[in-house]
Amino acid sequence: MTTSSDKKPNSFKALPDKDGHFGIYGGRYVAETLMPLILSVEKAYDEARADPAFQAELDEYLKHYIGRPSPLYHAKRLSEHLRGAKIYFKRDELNHTGAHKINNTMGQILLARRMGKERIIAETGAGQHGVATATVCALFGMQCVVYMGETDIARQAPNVFRMKLLGAEVVPVTSGSGTLKDAMNEALRDWVSNVDDTYYIIGTVAGPHPYPAMVRNFQKIIGEEVRQQMMDAEGRLPDSLVACIGGGSNAIGLFYDFLDDEDVTIYAIEAAGKGIDTGEHAASLSAGGPGVLHGNRTYLLQDEDGQITEAHSISAGLDYPGIGSEHSWLHDSGRVNYVPITDDEALEAFQLCTRLEGIIPALEPSHALAHVSKIAPTLPNDHLLVMNMCGRGDKDVFTVAEALGVSL
Amino acid sequence: MSRREGRLKARFENLAAEGRAGLVTFITAGDPNRDISSAIIKDLPDAGADIIELGMPFTDPMADGPAIQASSLRALEAGQNMNVTLEMVRSFRENDDDTPIVLMGYYNPIYIYGVDRFTEDAANAGVDGLIIVDVPPEEDAELRDPANKAGIDFVRLTTPTSDEKRLPALMGGASGFIYYVSIAGITGTKSAATTSVADAVARIRKFSDLPIAVGFGIKTPEQAAEIARVADAAVVGSAIVQVIADNAEKLGDSQDSPDLLDSVLGFVSELAQGVRTARS
Numbered sequence: 001m002t003t004s005s006d007k008k009p010n011s012f013k014a015l016p017d018k019d020g021h022f023g024i025y026g027g028r029y030v031a032e033t034l035m036p037l038i039l040s041v042e043k044a045y046d047e048a049r050a051d052p053a054f055q056a057e058l059d060e061y062l063k064h065y066i067g068r069p070s071p072l073y074h075a076k077r078l079s080e081h082l083r084g085a086k087i088y089f090k091r092d093e094l095n096h097t098g099a100h101k102i103n104n105t106m107g108q109i110l111l112a113r114r115m116g117k118e119r120i121i122a123e124t125g126a127g128q129h130g131v132a133t134a135t136v137c138a139l140f141g142m143q144c145v146v147y148m149g150e151t152d153i154a155r156q157a158p159n160v161f162r163m164k165l166l167g168a169e170v171v172p173v174t175s176g177s178g179t180l181k182d183a184m185n186e187a188l189r190d191w192v193s194n195v196d197d198t199y200y201i202i203g204t205v206a207g208p209h210p211y212p213a214m215v216r217n218f219q220k221i222i223g224e225e226v227r228q229q230m231m232d233a234e235g236r237l238p239d240s241l242v243a244c245i246g247g248g249s250n251a252i253g254l255f256y257d258f259l260d261d262e263d264v265t266i267y268a269i270e271a272a273g274k275g276i277d278t279g280e281h282a283a284s285l286s287a288g289g290p291g292v293l294h295g296n297r298t299y300l301l302q303d304e305d306g307q308i309t310e311a312h313s314i315s316a317g318l319d320y321p322g323i324g325s326e327h328s329w330l331h332d333s334g335r336v337n338y339v340p341i342t343d344d345e346a347l348e349a350f351q352l353c354t355r356l357e358g359i360i361p362a363l364e365p366s367h368a369l370a371h372v373s374k375i376a377p378t379l380p381n382d383h384l385l386v387m388n389m390c391g392r393g394d395k396d397v398f399t400v401a402e403a404l405g406v407s408l
Numbered sequence: 409m410s411r412r413e414g415r416l417k418a419r420f421e422n423l424a425a426e427g428r429a430g431l432v433t434f435i436t437a438g439d440p441n442r443d444i445s446s447a448i449i450k451d452l453p454d455a456g457a458d459i460i461e462l463g464m465p466f467t468d469p470m471a472d473g474p475a476i477q478a479s480s481l482r483a484l485e486a487g488q489n490m491n492v493t494l495e496m497v498r499s500f501r502e503n504d505d506d507t508p509i510v511l512m513g514y515y516n517p518i519y520i521y522g523v524d525r526f527t528e529d530a531a532n533a534g535v536d537g538l539i540i541v542d543v544p545p546e547e548d549a550e551l552r553d554p555a556n557k558a559g560i561d562f563v564r565l566t567t568p569t570s571d572e573k574r575l576p577a578l579m580g581g582a583s584g585f586i587y588y589v590s591i592a593g594i595t596g597t598k599s600a601a602t603t604s605v606a607d608a609v610a611r612i613r614k615f616s617d618l619p620i621a622v623g624f625g626i627k628t629p630e631q632a633a634e635i636a637r638v639a640d641a642a643v644v645g646s647a648i649v650q651v652i653a654d655n656a657e658k659l660g661d662s663q664d665s666p667d668l669l670d671s672v673l674g675f676v677s678e679l680a681q682g683v684r685t686a687r688s
């Protein structure tokens with residue numbers, strides 16, 4: 001069978017097609033109850049995109065509320081320490097609420113308002129998307145319900161409290177492993193039950209069409225800024241890009257603008273948990289296979305009967321057995337290199353960055369950092385490497401303390 | 409051998425001739441284990457089930473409430489998989505060549521089994537229809553075509569949100585019967601008002617001659633009877649599954665459970681009684 005992912009496409013930026021397919025991936029695998037709603041989200045989004053007033057309003061908030069553009073920072077001491085590539089951090093951890101997630105929630109809440117929805121639901125893993133959603137709901141005075149697995153509630157307590165302070169209701173999800181996958185199931189169940197007044201802000205480039213494309217489009221500003229900032233700083237494009245990947249929104253946000261720049265090497269870092277061999281990991285591309293879950297066809301961690309298996313990562317934001325459908329396609333097409341990094345490697349990179357740069361990274365981008373520490377020494381001094389520092393680590397200090405055997 | 413087209417059609421024709429609606433019973437295959445589940449299925453027709461819906465358990469049943477979620481996990485923990493589910497259908501067919509069996513579930517286990525292999529094996533085992541919750545018309549050609557080719561009806565779902573614009577397209581590819589999901593919600597939670605169901609059934613009838621079964625939220629013989637007055641069949645799932653759950657708790661290690669069987673079949677008889685006397 002020939003699929004579009006078998007041939008080399010003219011552009012890596014032409015998808016999805018009108019039905020939301022990236023090659024064989026993507027699509028709209030949802031219950032009929034949700035279908036009309038998803039079609040109406042798509043229609044409203046297409047109209048909003050074509051409306052300059054929508055973009056202008058979003059730009060205002062991106063600039064004055066979120067603080068964009070985020071800086072592109074030359075990490076000198078880390079570069080010197082690793083003796084190789086010239087390393088830049090894209091500082092999306094400096095955004096309001098401390099991660100890239102708010103680029104997307106701001107876009108989607110403006111859309112929800114246009115659609116006249118009053119109630120917002122979201123799923124969250126690390127709590128960053130939950131916080132970003134609760135924040136924009138507070139800003140616009142909308143009701144906010146966040147589904148969060150009970151395992152994640154325990155390991156991301158600071159974010160749970162932040163969401164509550166912001167006025168959100170945090171609903172603990174006890175099914176499955178009590179992590180992101182289960183939170184997403186519950187959010188979908190809520191949406192099926194409240195189709196009339198509720199808008200679902202999905203936090204990553206997963207779910208049914210139009211979410212993967214829409215969330216990507218709200219995040220692609222990261223890479224667009226990097227292009228401009230790198231031209232200003234170095235007068236040329238970067239040589240390589242590195243980002244961590246849970247569902248894949250910060251990664252595609254950084255990569256998208258560069259997909260057709262063939263000389264830019266791209267690395268996306270999956271969570272290898274305790275190691276791919278142990279089975280306790282969240283590396284759906286490195287160790288999973290295509291399947292259908294949460295509205296799209298994509299790579300999943302699953303057993304030979306098509307039952308979804310549990311993911312593991314020290315980082316709650318990467319602890320998901322699937323991945324955005326566009327990444328599955330980019331993986332098969334060979335454009336992006338997907339690389340696993342373990343919990344231990346990420347913890348080490350977390351400490352290195354904190355000590356050398358005075359930046360406490362979230363555990364998610366610590367995975368990207370770990371890959372940077374591996375490849376930078378092998379690269380020449382004029383190699384320009386950009387890593388997406390997509391979140392700050394305040395939320396993770398308890399988890400890290402525990403992993404390092406320190407009791408707070 | 410057990411492959412025979414038209415069991416669903418024949419059953420609905422007989423029901424129409426009898427002037428009554430049918431009772432469709434849902435249980436999850438392998439809940440609480442294979443043996444008990446097989447025993448339940450075997451006796452469902454005698455208890456009054458006109459059509460058997462068999463859930464193919466899945467780890468992440470997005471459209472299901474707590475009762476069916478738990479039943480899926482019980483079945484999976486007891487080792488249920490697609491081969492065993494099809495094997496159960498095959499043994500059922502050894503004694504019953506008339507009662508239609510419809511498999512219900514989510515796409516991934518079928519996709520991983522292999523769509524063509526699955527539709528062939530299911531048809532050969534004696535499966536008559538498929539209801540796949542997370543494959544809407546926009547995506548269903550990849551499964552509907554192979555199913556139809558193998559002689560399996562592809563039952564389409566309509567919901568309170570399927571408006572008149574969508575209905576004609578929905579009916580287009582449907583076969584077997586139309587399943588009207590009577591609430592916007594997950595299984596085992598809210599119940600719809602009978603008048604709203606009657607209106608929806610009338611709306612669907614404008615676009616299709618297929619029989620209409622109504623499900624979601626039917627929990628008691630009285631509710632089943634009310635639906636039986638306005639639709640061609642009433643589907644009961646979570647309420648039956650809950651009876652299994654209540655008894656499975658007491659099961660312990662014993663594989664054999666007359667109490668569980670009696671309770672489930674007793675409840676199904678009451679539902680059947682409701683459905684059968686609804687229009688008299």
Ligand SMILES: Cc1ncc(COP(=O)(O)O)c(C=O)c1O
Binds near residue numbers: 099248364392
């Ligand atoms: C800081 C941070 N980075 C990355 C992720 C993973 O999501 P994605 O792959 O969509 O960027 C999360 C998710 O919670 C996060 O909080």
